[in-house]
Amino acid sequence: MAQLPGMPSWGQGWLDSYVAQADAGDVVRGDMGRGGRWWHYLFDGVATLTEGRLQRLQDRIGRQVDELGTAFRLPGDTRERPWPAAALPLLIGEDEWQGIAAGIVQRADLMEAVLADVYGPASLVTDGYLPAPLVTGSRHFWRSMIGMEPASGHRLQIYAVDLGRGPDGEWRVLADHTRAPAGAGYALENRLAASRVMGPLQTRLNVQRLAPFFADFREGLAAVCRRSDPRIGLLTPGRYNPSYAEQAHLARYLGFLLVEGDDLAVRDNQLFVRTIEGLKRIDALWRRIDTKFLDPLAFDTSSRIGVPGLMDVIAGGQAIIANAPGTGVMEAPAMAAFLPILARRLLGEDLKLPNIATWWCGQDGPRAEMLANLDEMLVAPAFGDPALGLPRGPTLGAHLDWADRDALKAEIARRPQDYVGREVVRLSTMPVVQDGKLVARPFTLRAFAARDGEGRWTVMPGGFARLGDDSDVRATVMGEGAFSADVGIVALKQVEPVSLMPQHVAVRRNPGTLPSRAADNLYWLGRYLERGDATLRLVRATLGGTIDADGGASLVPMTLDRLATLLISTGAAKIEEDEEDEEGGAIRDLAEMAGAALDGSGLASVRSLLSAAHGIAEVIRDRLAADVWRLIDLPMPTVGIEDADAMLARAASLQDRFAALAGLAAENMGRNAGWRFHDMGRRIERAMTVARCVRTFASESAVSDDLTTLLDLCDSQISYRARYLTGLALVPVRDLVALDPYNPRSIAFQIDRVREHLAALPSLRDDGIEEEPVALATDLGFTIATMRSEAMARTALLSVENKLMSLSDAIGRRYFLQGAETIRAAGMTLA
Numbered sequence: 001m002a003q004l005p006g007m008p009s010w011g012q013g014w015l016d017s018y019v020a021q022a023d024a025g026d027v028v029r030g031d032m033g034r035g036g037r038w039w040h041y042l043f044d045g046v047a048t049l050t051e052g053r054l055q056r057l058q059d060r061i062g063r064q065v066d067e068l069g070t071a072f073r074l075p076g077d078t079r080e081r082p083w084p085a086a087a088l089p090l091l092i093g094e095d096e097w098q099g100i101a102a103g104i105v106q107r108a109d110l111m112e113a114v115l116a117d118v119y120g121p122a123s124l125v126t127d128g129y130l131p132a133p134l135v136t137g138s139r140h141f142w143r144s145m146i147g148m149e150p151a152s153g154h155r156l157q158i159y160a161v162d163l164g165r166g167p168d169g170e171w172r173v174l175a176d177h178t179r180a181p182a183g184a185g186y187a188l189e190n191r192l193a194a195s196r197v198m199g200p201l202q203t204r205l206n207v208q209r210l211a212p213f214f215a216d217f218r219e220g221l222a223a224v225c226r227r228s229d230p231r232i233g234l235l236t237p238g239r240y241n242p243s244y245a246e247q248a249h250l251a252r253y254l255g256f257l258l259v260e261g262d263d264l265a266v267r268d269n270q271l272f273v274r275t276i277e278g279l280k281r282i283d284a285l286w287r288r289i290d291t292k293f294l295d296p297l298a299f300d301t302s303s304r305i306g307v308p309g310l311m312d313v314i315a316g317g318q319a320i321i322a323n324a325p326g327t328g329v330m331e332a333p334a335m336a337a338f339l340p341i342l343a344r345r346l347l348g349e350d351l352k353l354p355n356i357a358t359w360w361c362g363q364d365g366p367r368a369e370m371l372a373n374l375d376e377m378l379v380a381p382a383f384g385d386p387a388l389g390l391p392r393g394p395t396l397g398a399h400l401d402w403a404d405r406d407a408l409k410a411e412i413a414r415r416p417q418d419y420v421g422r423e424v425v426r427l428s429t430m431p432v433v434q435d436g437k438l439v440a441r442p443f444t445l446r447a448f449a450a451r452d453g454e455g456r457w458t459v460m461p462g463g464f465a466r467l468g469d470d471s472d473v474r475a476t477v478m479g480e481g482a483f484s485a486d487v488g489i490v491a492l493k494q495v496e497p498v499s500l501m502p503q504h505v506a507v508r509r510n511p512g513t514l515p516s517r518a519a520d521n522l523y524w525l526g527r528y529l530e531r532g533d534a535t536l537r538l539v540r541a542t543l544g545g546t547i548d549a550d551g552g553a554s555l556v557p558m559t560l561d562r563l564a565t566l567l568i569s570t571g572a573a574k575i576e577e578d579e580e581d582e583e584g585g586a587i588r589d590l591a592e593m594a595g596a597a598l599d600g601s602g603l604a605s606v607r608s609l610l611s612a613a614h615g616i617a618e619v620i621r622d623r624l625a626a627d628v629w630r631l632i633d634l635p636m637p638t639v640g641i642e643d644a645d646a647m648l649a650r651a652a653s654l655q656d657r658f659a660a661l662a663g664l665a666a667e668n669m670g671r672n673a674g675w676r677f678h679d680m681g682r683r684i685e686r687a688m689t690v691a692r693c694v695r696t697f698a699s700e701s702a703v704s705d706d707l708t709t710l711l712d713l714c715d716s717q718i719s720y721r722a723r724y725l726t727g728l729a730l731v732p733v734r735d736l737v738a739l740d741p742y743n744p745r746s747i748a749f750q751i752d753r754v755r756e757h758l759a760a761l762p763s764l765r766d767d768g769i770e771e772e773p774v775a776l777a778t779d780l781g782f783t784i785a786t787m788r789s790e791a792m793a794r795t796a797l798l799s800v801e802n803k804l805m806s807l808s809d810a811i812g813r814r815y816f817l818q819g820a821e822t823i824r825a826a827g828m829t830l831a
Helices: 010-024 037-050 054-068 094-118 132-136 184-204 211-223 244-254 310-315 327-331 333-337 339-346 364-372 402-414 516-542 557-569 590-599 606-619 626-633 644-668 673-697 704-713 717-723 730-739 747-760 772-785 794-815
Strands: 090-093 158-165 171-177 232-235 257-259 264-267 270-275 278-281 284-287 320-322 358-360 377-381 419-423 429-434 437-451 457-459 462-467 483-490
Touching (some): 037 090, 037 184, 094 437, 171 327, 184 462, 184 483, 211 244, 327 333, 333 339, 429 462, 429 483, 557 673, 557 704, 606 626, 626 644, 673 704, 673 730, 717 730, 772 794
Parallel strands (some): 090 483, 284 320
Antiparallel strands (some): 264 270, 358 419, 429 437, 437 457
């Protein structure tokens, strides 16, 4: 066996084991494909990486997937699931891939030509090459698109195809994706995870890189816009979409704005994104939402995630949308029955990548043939949507009992156009690591093509493979697959290092556009994280985790009662009723209250705040570093009964997590508008918390324990002791935690920072008059500057809290989405 230099030969045993198992599973020889020699090199390299233990490789890939935050969601899931990446890639030789890529390009051209006719002269229907019911029967066919020529000259900007390789090595098309093809981001993330584990090995195998494909796609979208430096958005349905994590990753990688329908507005037949600077023109959208939801004025009037008037902008050529509405008509499984003849009609050649055989029941001959061979068929809906005769979806005819068979035949007789018969495809297998061993599993491949800057198709050198979770090689049984694998195209010569970096780009320091929704979410993410930190400080103080001046003595009941009052008043803990002590006075079970503040259902409990922060972070994943997302995505463990010491230790551990998030924001976020909103959220929340704590613990009747607790809650104990050697005193404590502009935990410091942020943010006024948030912050600064620690009334501190809440509301009105109020003519610009 050919062997890479310096590598052991354990891989030969693995390969022999796989081949023997595949043969025993009644899989035809040749599964490794014409590029099979590369598998020998792969296994030898893996042997070096894992020292002969395959499960180690799978574990490493799993850790990298977690590091990258690659995830997906199934319908009904409340949280995302980790992306199931397989350890070993699918390897395809460059010579074999060239034929596949040529077939993909041909197929994309065919799709474009058919769509041009369907929404143009319709000669294919009138000449009898394409049955009219096959077009109009699809819910993805839109009459309103007839005659609408796309400004780019193309209806398809990106195209995806699912391929299956038979045991004899022949590739065939299983499905086409023309509407909003998904998965390119998962292909990229699979490659990133694999590269981190097997980077040097991939280099030695000459695996072709994916970056040029994404660069071509980005340039292709930019080239069809009317401006030389266009603004492009990725239009997402939102965080509950199954592939939202992929969309966020793609937007970040490509430099696109990740936008939802509410982020966009139409004015004067122009498309704008709502930003903190007003309305900014957007030139192109890569849509990942269904056509029916795009524009409630043009399609489905019940849509709440679309953009009213969007189709007027598209029709006027003022913005580009990829792919064009209506392209989903080509995804109907029944369309595959007519593609061979359409290829000869429109392209003058046979398909280079054949379809799986398909019989559309809307025609008498194919229907009779399908029914006569029902036991050998897969019966499926003709348009992809559920059909009455197939309540469980596509079904193998051989699996139908007599009652179900009769019911299906009756439904086919009633509405024959709704059904197709398809051959049962047997798939080739590839090696998969399972329980530390190699097993043979069937796979399908999703490949992608996109238009480059010249309008030509370029094919991603790879894609992602979906793997079955058992050895049944029938495609219909495998379904969507249980695992995903990187697909590497092995070149015949060394691959030059390439990344997504053009060579000649003008330097710019403009931080880019910040949509109002993103600013809103960053602001409230900061507030919730700061509020969670404040709750944890209260919990630790309640459980005795304080620095006590007397060396660890317990806090006096009065101080403990004030802590309990704060836990309840802030919404951290909800206690149904008080217990009575022996003297009849009201007492609170502090351990129970602390537990409720950690795990309860109160709005300010740590569990509730982490859940709220997680929901916000999901929406702005394209703007968060992977380390930030990983810390937020960590589930808060569910615990049973625990004593005060265990609860205190858990609170300390959680506070470390909040401190890490604060540190990442302080040190890793670029000093742009997004960071300013995030930091403003933290500052306003912290100022409100400190004001509340000073009101509670620094009244004229405060005792030593009150002041100690206040310093602990405000993280100012060390600063006070370094400054004052005479011990605790009320007035100096008040001054340090409320009025000292040099103390990063004081009210004064927070307000100064908020004023700096607001001064740096853009204004929509051109008359020089301060906007409302700036005016309110100035007033707050004056209030704190004139306040005296010797006479700090509770009412004055309560007034500061109220002013902070008013300032927060004003920031929301000025910068965040507030329905139609955010569409301000004063802020409209064509920039």
